[in-house]
Amino acid sequence: MSIxxxxxxxxxxxxxxxxxxxxxxxxxxxxxxxxxxDTKDFGILRLIVNDADKAVDALKEGGCAxxxxxxxxxxIPDRPGGLAAAMQVxxxxxxxxxxxxxxxxxxxxxxxxxxxxxxxxxxxxxAFDGRYKLLTQEELxxx
Amino acid sequence: xGKYWNEEMECMEPEKMRALxxxxxxxxxxxxxDNVPYYRAKMExxxxxxxxxxxxxxxxxxxxxxxxxLRDAYPFGLLAKPLSECVRIHSTxxxxxxxxxxxxxxxxxxxxxxxxxxxxxAAGGTKDDVLQVCYGYGLFTGGAGLxxxxxKVGCLTLPMSSGNTERQIQFMEDLGATIICCxxxxxxxxxxTLKKMGKSPDDLKxxxxxxxxxxxxxxxxxxxxxxxxxxxxxxxGLTETSGPGVAFECECxxxxxxxxxxxxxxxxxxxxGEPLPDGTKGELVFTSITKEAFPLLRYRTRDIxxxxxxxxxxxxxxxxxxxxxxxxxxxxxxxxxxxxxxxxETVLLKHSxxxxxxxxxxxxxxxxxTFEIRVELTEEMLGDTIRSIEEIERKIAGDMHTVLGIKAKxxxxxxxxxxxxxxxxxxxxDTRNLV
Numbered sequence: 001m002s003i004x005x006x007x008x009x010x011x012x013x014x015x016x017x018x019x020x021x022x023x024x025x026x027x028x029x030x031x032x033x034x035x036x037x038d039t040k041d042f043g044i045l046r047l048i049v050n051d052a053d054k055a056v057d058a059l060k061e062g063g064c065a066x067x068x069x070x071x072x073x074x075x076i077p078d079r080p081g082g083l084a085a086a087m088q089v090x091x092x093x094x095x096x097x098x099x100x101x102x103x104x105x106x107x108x109x110x111x112x113x114x115x116x117x118x119x120x121x122x123x124x125x126x127a128f129d130g131r132y133k134l135l136t137q138e139e140l141x142x143x
Numbered sequence: 144x145g146k147y148w149n150e151e152m153e154c155m156e157p158e159k160m161r162a163l164x165x166x167x168x169x170x171x172x173x174x175x176x177d178n179v180p181y182y183r184a185k186m187e188x189x190x191x192x193x194x195x196x197x198x199x200x201x202x203x204x205x206x207x208x209x210x211x212x213l214r215d216a217y218p219f220g221l222l223a224k225p226l227s228e229c230v231r232i233h234s235t236x237x238x239x240x241x242x243x244x245x246x247x248x249x250x251x252x253x254x255x256x257x258x259x260x261x262x263x264x265a266a267g268g269t270k271d272d273v274l275q276v277c278y279g280y281g282l283f284t285g286g287a288g289l290x291x292x293x294x295k296v297g298c299l300t301l302p303m304s305s306g307n308t309e310r311q312i313q314f315m316e317d318l319g320a321t322i323i324c325c326x327x328x329x330x331x332x333x334x335x336t337l338k339k340m341g342k343s344p345d346d347l348k349x350x351x352x353x354x355x356x357x358x359x360x361x362x363x364x365x366x367x368x369x370x371x372x373x374x375x376x377x378x379x380g381l382t383e384t385s386g387p388g389v390a391f392e393c394e395c396x397x398x399x400x401x402x403x404x405x406x407x408x409x410x411x412x413x414x415x416g417e418p419l420p421d422g423t424k425g426e427l428v429f430t431s432i433t434k435e436a437f438p439l440l441r442y443r444t445r446d447i448x449x450x451x452x453x454x455x456x457x458x459x460x461x462x463x464x465x466x467x468x469x470x471x472x473x474x475x476x477x478x479x480x481x482x483x484x485x486x487x488e489t490v491l492l493k494h495s496x497x498x499x500x501x502x503x504x505x506x507x508x509x510x511x512x513t514f515e516i517r518v519e520l521t522e523e524m525l526g527d528t529i530r531s532i533e534e535i536e537r538k539i540a541g542d543m544h545t546v547l548g549i550k551a552k553x554x555x556x557x558x559x560x561x562x563x564x565x566x567x568x569x570x571x572x573d574t575r576n577l578v
Contacts, residue, residue, distance in 0.1 A: 007527035009520050011557050037529045041554060044529060063559045067525040098528065117527070 001134040002070035002121055004052035008045045009065040012038070020045060020064060027058040032140060033073075033103030033115045048073065048103060048115055050141055071117045072124055073103060073135035078112040086114065086132060093127035095120060105135070146458070148264035148296065149257060152404045153459045157452070160460070164407055165198035167432035172196045172205070175438055178223040181216050182208070182440065199407060202430060203418050208442045213243045213383065222246055224436045234282040235382045245382050246436040252291065254433050255385045258402045259292025259378075262391030265400075265457070266351040266376040268322050270297030273348075275318075277311055277325035277333070278356070280304045284386025285356050289324040292388065298322070305329060308336045312347075319348045327359035327367060327375075328492045334370025344372025353378050355387050359466075360489055360546065364396075377466060383442055384429050390464050395456050398463035405433045408462060409441070410450055413471035421450050426471040427464065445470045447483075475571065477505055478512045480549045484570055487516060490542045494535065495521045502561045507575045515552045516543065519561055 010016040024031065024047075033048035049055045052068065059066045076082045090097065096119040103113035113135065118124035128134060147153045155163070173193045175182050185206040186192070195204060213221065222229075228248050235243040247255070268274060274293040278285030286304055293300040301320060303311055311333060314320065323330065330352055337343070349371055355378035367375045379399050380387035389406050390399035401408050410425040411418050419425040427444045431437075446467035454460050469483030476482070484503065491499055500519040505512060516539075524535050532555060540553045562569055 005527065007525065009525055009532070009555070009557060011560065016557075039529055039533070042532070042556075044527065044532070046527060063557075065520045065522065065525050065558050067522060067527065069527040 001072070001125055001136060003048065003073050003135060003137050003140055004068050005071040005115065005117075006047045006049065006052060006055055006059070007067050007069060008047065008059060009042060010045055011042050012040070017045070019062070020059065023058050023062040023064070024049070024055060027054060029055045029058065032105050033101060033113070035099070035101035035115075037099070046099075046101070046115075048105075048140070052137070069117070070121055071115050072121055072128075073105070073140070074114050074116060074128060075111050075133040075135065076114055078110055082112065083114065086128075089127050089131060090118065090124060093123065095124045095127055105140070146264065148261040152402070153261060153400070153461055155404070155460055157460055160403055161199060163404060164432060167404075168199060168202065168407065168430065169193075169196060171430075171432045171438055172440065174435075175223060175440055179221055179438075181212070181220045182206075202407065202409065202441070205430075205441050207416065207428065208439050210243070210383075210443075210445070217242070218244050221437060221439065223438050224248055229436050231287075232282075233284045233287065233382050233386060243382060245385075247385075248435045251385070251434050251436055254405060255288060255388060256291035256295045258385070258388030258391075258405060259288050260295040261292075261400075261402065262353055262376070262378050262388055263289070263292050263296050263298065263322065265391055265393045266322060266353050266374070267394075268293075268296050268298055268351075272296075272298040272321045273301065273319055274298035274322045274324065275301040275303055275311070275315060275320040277303050277305050277323055277329060278387075283356075284380065284382050285324075285326070288380065288386040288388055289353065293324075308333055309340065312337055312340060312342065315347050315349065316342075321348050321350050322352065323349060323371075323373075324353045324378075326356050327354040327363055328357060330354050330367045330371065330375070331363060331493075334367060337370065344370070347372070349373045351376060353391075355379055357489075362545075363489070363493070379464065379467075381429075381444060383437075383439055383444075384431050385434065389429065393455060393457035393459060397455075398451060398465050400455070400459050400461035401450075401464055403461050406431055408450060408464065410448070411443075413445075413447070421452050421462075424449050424468070427467070443471075445472050447471050447474075473570070475503065475505065475573070477514050478549050480547065482547055482549070486546050487543065490539065490546050491518060493542060494539055495523060499524075500559075500561050500563075502569065503571045503573075505571070505573045505575060512575065513552075514549065515554055517554050517556045517561060519558050520555045521558070524555065 030050040035046045037044045076086050098117045100116040105113040176193045229246045230249050231247045276289045280286030351374045353376045364375045377392040378387045380389040390401040392399045407430040409428040413426040427446045427448050429442050430440050447469050448467045449465045451463045473484050499521050502517045504515040536553045543551045
């Protein structure tokens with residue numbers, strides 16, 4: 001039940017984010033979630049988009065270094081303690097989070113989405129099974 | 144079949160070999176003088192006629208040929224036979240400018256095949272072997288060169304060419320290949336793929352491999368030998384002189400025997416052009432004394448190496464050349480250490496299937512050289528965390544330190560971000576003012 005995340009390598013110099021977002025814009029790609037991890041010299045832009053395959057083609061065509069990895073998109077209640085409860089589930093099941101960030105996917109005010117990569121995505125999936133809804137790649141297309 | 148392909152030539156007494164070279168050189172100089180106006184003009188410029196060359200002791204009088212000459216004379220300027228007598232061409236990749244095209248008569252091909260047959264025999268090949276050629280076939284000399292030698296020896300030849308690695312392994316397994324020939328980096332990749340496929344060297348019948356066409360280290364040899372369960376032999380050659388087989392390694396794996404009956408080697412000082420004594424490091428120069436169609440005299444290879452004479456433990460008397468230590472034209476001295484871009488390429492090849500574009504940036508801060516290597520990130524290096532990328536930088540830096548002997552800062556940069564001229568990246572930026 002994992003979804004595709006794009007990781008794009010970007011050097012720390014003016015115009016890089018402009019270039020990447022422009023490539024996505026002209027190809028009609030909708031960004032559903034993003035996060036940036038950065039160092040002194042470079043950053044990795046992580047993106048969840050509506051059409052991952054098309055976005056990868058467009059970015060490669062545009063000369064970007066891009067790779068695809070699997071992450072989980074979980075639906076959590078948008079209220080105090082909503083995230084804490086989800087983390088508790090992972091902790092109880094001995095799953096560590098490598099990184100996570102929030103998403104723009106939700107159309108209802110009472111729910112939020114969280115993008116998450118665990119040390120074992122499979123273990124995380126099992127832990128969430130029956131408790132939380134995980135988004136599929138197909139659902140992402142229509143969101 | 145014994146352990147030599149051409150025992151007469153491979154084990155000839157040095158005096159006899161010298162006499163043979165004298166005779167062949169005199170004849171070759173006359174052939175070139177008569178048929179190659181381009182070289183004749185060079186000789187005339189030095190006031191030389193063929194009568195001035197009485198043997199190998201006069202070789203140093205002859206003018207050099209360089210890659211620039213080959214480009215000037217492209218395509219037919221150094222041809223010494225009518226095209227009607229030529230049967231084949233091969234060509235270099237042309238990454239440093241215009242392509243070099245070399246011509247062969249049938250006799251040239253036969254002699255070349257004899258050279259590669261010696262290499263195959265030295266690697267333990269006999270008519271009972273199954274030899275898989277995973278060098279590219281086509282303009283590149285690798286495929287055709289080893290293919291020809293393999294036929295001569297009588298091995299069952301598998302003309303696979305390069306690529307499609309899983310299929311290569313399948314053929315190796317199904318047809319029981321015992322010898323493979325390819326570039327060392329491809330051999331390493333085959334080894335990795337074998338492992339990925341869940342197979343081990345025990346599933347194959349390979350016993351040896353003949354690898355050349357690019358620089359490789361002793362460390363890489365050990366890795367290949369281990370991952371494929373073989374003994375790995377080096378082979379040397381260049382399109383300008385024929386192709387692989389100019390020199391080949393024997394079971395001692397201590398330098399490559401030069402086929403001196405066809406190619407006279409010299410070591411010269413790359414700056415002055417003066418010949419250097421055996422055992423001294425310098426630029427390798429070859430004179431082809433048997434080639435008919437494309438007979439280059441004193442061709443500067445730009446490869447830096449050392450020659451060693453004396454009878455080898457394998458019984459051969461052919462002079463040995465060390466693995467080239469780099470090139471005379473692109474050496475850098477950083478913090479007092481000689482650095483060759485080819486060494487950097489070798490390290491980068493370990494971390495990526497295709498050699499990534501890179502740039503060496505050398506500067507000076509507080510009287511100390513700064514040394515940074517910018518490497519264009521390839522897809523296989525990219526991960527989704529900072530940690531994974533920093534780990535790659537750290538690993539490359541560690542390997543660079545081992546190979547170069549000095550530390551370099553490794554910086555991964557975006558693909559196609561290193562400026563290119565004529566399609567090839569500008570390799571070195573040196574901002575030191577050392578003069």
